[in-house]
Amino acid sequence: MILVHLIDYLRDRLKYVIRACYVVLAGVAVWGSLVAYESHHAHTAMEKWPFFWSIFGFLACAIIIVVSKWYGHSGVMTREDYYDE
Amino acid sequence: MSDIWLHPSVILIVGALLLPFMQNPLVRRPFLLAIPLLTFLQVLIVNGAPGTYGVVNWLDWFLTFGRVDSLSIIFSFIMSLMCCVGTLYGLHVKNPYEHMAAWLYVAGSLGAIYCGDYLVLFLFWEMMAFSSVFLIWFRKREQSQKIGYRYLLVHTVGGLFLLAGFVLRYQVTGGDYSFGQLDVDNPTLYTYLIGIGLILNAAVPPFHSWLPDAYGEATVTGSVFMCAFTTKTAIYAMARSLAGFDILIPMGVIMALYGVVYAVLENDARRLLAWHIISQVGYMVTGVGIGTALAINGTCAHAFAHILYKGLLFMGTGSVLYMTGKSKFTELGGLYKKMPWTFVFTMIGGLSISAWPLFSGFVSKSMIVAAAFNEHIMWAGFLLTLASAGTFLHTGLKVPYFIWFGKNNCSAETWEKAQDPPMNMMFAMGIASFLCLLIGVYLPFMYDMLPYQWAEYQPYTAYHLAETLQILCFTALGFFLLLSKLTPEAKISIDLDWFYRQGGSLFLWLDRVVFQTVDNWVGRIWDKAGILPLMSISTFWSWFDWHAIDGVVDGVARGVRGLGGQVRRLQSGQLQYNIYFAATVMTVAIIAYVFA
Numbered sequence A: 001m002i003l004v005h006l007i008d009y010l011r012d013r014l015k016y017v018i019r020a021c022y023v024v025l026a027g028v029a030v031w032g033s034l035v036a037y038e039s040h041h042a043h044t045a046m047e048k049w050p051f052f053w054s055i056f057g058f059l060a061c062a063i064i065i066v067v068s069k070w071y072g073h074s075g076v077m078t079r080e081d082y083y084d085e
Numbered sequence B: 001m002s003d004i005w006l007h008p009s010v011i012l013i014v015g016a017l018l019l020p021f022m023q024n025p026l027v028r029r030p031f032l033l034a035i036p037l038l039t040f041l042q043v044l045i046v047n048g049a050p051g052t053y054g055v056v057n058w059l060d061w062f063l064t065f066g067r068v069d070s071l072s073i074i075f076s077f078i079m080s081l082m083c084c085v086g087t088l089y090g091l092h093v094k095n096p097y098e099h100m101a102a103w104l105y106v107a108g109s110l111g112a113i114y115c116g117d118y119l120v121l122f123l124f125w126e127m128m129a130f131s132s133v134f135l136i137w138f139r140k141r142e143q144s145q146k147i148g149y150r151y152l153l154v155h156t157v158g159g160l161f162l163l164a165g166f167v168l169r170y171q172v173t174g175g176d177y178s179f180g181q182l183d184v185d186n187p188t189l190y191t192y193l194i195g196i197g198l199i200l201n202a203a204v205p206p207f208h209s210w211l212p213d214a215y216g217e218a219t220v221t222g223s224v225f226m227c228a229f230t231t232k233t234a235i236y237a238m239a240r241s242l243a244g245f246d247i248l249i250p251m252g253v254i255m256a257l258y259g260v261v262y263a264v265l266e267n268d269a270r271r272l273l274a275w276h277i278i279s280q281v282g283y284m285v286t287g288v289g290i291g292t293a294l295a296i297n298g299t300c301a302h303a304f305a306h307i308l309y310k311g312l313l314f315m316g317t318g319s320v321l322y323m324t325g326k327s328k329f330t331e332l333g334g335l336y337k338k339m340p341w342t343f344v345f346t347m348i349g350g351l352s353i354s355a356w357p358l359f360s361g362f363v364s365k366s367m368i369v370a371a372a373f374n375e376h377i378m379w380a381g382f383l384l385t386l387a388s389a390g391t392f393l394h395t396g397l398k399v400p401y402f403i404w405f406g407k408n409n410c411s412a413e414t415w416e417k418a419q420d421p422p423m424n425m426m427f428a429m430g431i432a433s434f435l436c437l438l439i440g441v442y443l444p445f446m447y448d449m450l451p452y453q454w455a456e457y458q459p460y461t462a463y464h465l466a467e468t469l470q471i472l473c474f475t476a477l478g479f480f481l482l483l484s485k486l487t488p489e490a491k492i493s494i495d496l497d498w499f500y501r502q503g504g505s506l507f508l509w510l511d512r513v514v515f516q517t518v519d520n521w522v523g524r525i526w527d528k529a530g531i532l533p534l535m536s537i538s539t540f541w542s543w544f545d546w547h548a549i550d551g552v553v554d555g556v557a558r559g560v561r562g563l564g565g566q567v568r569r570l571q572s573g574q575l576q577y578n579i580y581f582a583a584t585v586m587t588v589a590i591i592a593y594v595f596a
Helices: A002-012 A014-038 A052-076 B008-021 B025-047 B070-089 B096-114 B118-137 B142-173 B189-201 B210-215 B220-241 B248-265 B269-290 B293-324 B340-353 B360-374 B378-404 B412-417 B423-441 B462-481 B497-570 B575-595
Strands: B051-058 B061-068
Touching (some): A052 B248, A052 B462, B008 B025, B008 B070, B008 B096, B025 B061, B025 B070, B061 B070, B070 B293, B096 B118, B118 B142, B142 B189, B142 B210, B142 B497, B210 B269, B220 B293, B248 B269, B269 B360, B269 B378, B293 B378, B293 B423, B340 B360, B340 B378, B340 B423, B360 B462
Antiparallel strands (some): B051 B061
């Protein structure tokens, strides 16, 4: 199947794919900041800060993972047969 | 009924009752496709003429079965459409009772959507709970029965809250049982009781634990139905009665974040999706709480889009479960070579729920966030945006990565069994994928059905695109940088259901240790203090019966027998002796009468 070949092709060239992704990330961050600066749709002043939503997205992801894992490992996560007793 | 108006639920109910008689696959399969399609067509016909229909006079009540208005039109449309897609997905299922349960469940949902009063709402509300529980029980695992009972008990309690609420309202208002907007600015006890009944079905914390419990356990097809109907019917009921109820805003935001946190910890793909139902329904609950025209439009739009993409996601992960028998990340991985189409369809569901541009979530979810910002509820707007990053993190990245890529945890048997599912399942996923894209690309398809047409919203602005793409792309960056932290763990997470599950264990412990001990002691005391006197009294009465009563009875019997013997000896059998004795007795009697 073409899709499987395409995925294998990209996996074989993972280094280039990652570089391309970084370029896309940079492009989105810069373009997004320019749009936000000129837009009247922003709800708050801080949304006009450069890379605001990029930083927001990254921090949101990091906070969710770190806080959730901390919460889980604080005793909430337990063995699968916990309720079987 | 007051006029000729065929309720779409009737088609499903009649179809469900006939289904067990359709044994031949050549008859059953067309029938399985025809009934949901007919229901969908009937919904389209009914929705073409808004008004109030199906008013039944029963005892002193006027029950309204058919209220067709802007709110019921959009919800009935998507529910009946999802019934078609879900039934197609489950076409291969041979157990007719599973289809029957699913159809009765949808019939309950449509009944609740079209109803005009609380009595009819309650009837269909309970019908949903009591039919959907079979979709859990039909999984037939050891734990299915327990989980089904938990699900049923929780929903029964919710139903009782609803019942108590509207009965109290009936009493307080002097006979109003109509199902409409409540006075949320001056809430009373019945407002809260009705509210609890509704938010329990919407899985709002702390009444949410039934959802991942049940949806993770339901059958492959059952979970596709369950993920669509219960919570979204509850959202419909809330939009109908609780719009603008402020307390729902923080509850909805907490809900959106709560689901995200537990999704990080989850190892089971279907339970992870269930946690994200809680998160996504949180947006809708917030929308109801904001209560403006844009917010209610957003709630309806997001429910509409959510039913399709969540159904699609459950179909994708359900296909993996159906083919491999596994749904845990720690038992899957690297399946893109074996199940590529399932990966594509699930990915479309993942991109839709993550609100990527051109996908359905982008045009629905943002409406609620925009409504929050427009009302200057900034904290809600930002926290919902944060939760949307979590949605992409899990459903758009974690689920596809750990099932189709990542470390291959499949056993040899799992790997051998893995392949794309049967054609009916593929078609159903294809249709759902198409609809997810259609909603995202062709706005009038969904927007023209929204209840407040004058509240315009344009999702495809440069700013919204820039904001969304930045958040999603940098969430993806965070995912890959912190990938090691997201490695699935074969564990479960304790949630608020701990209280009633351990509460149940506590009850059993109390029963075993306290009640049984007391019972044993009472038994012993009874042996000594109760049985002994009772036996003595019994012995006395036995003696009395034997010697006194039986003595009298036996004496009489012996007397009668002796007399009989004497009489017998007097009887010679000769007629002249008989006449002699009779004449003698008669003579003695006459003399006695004359001279006495």
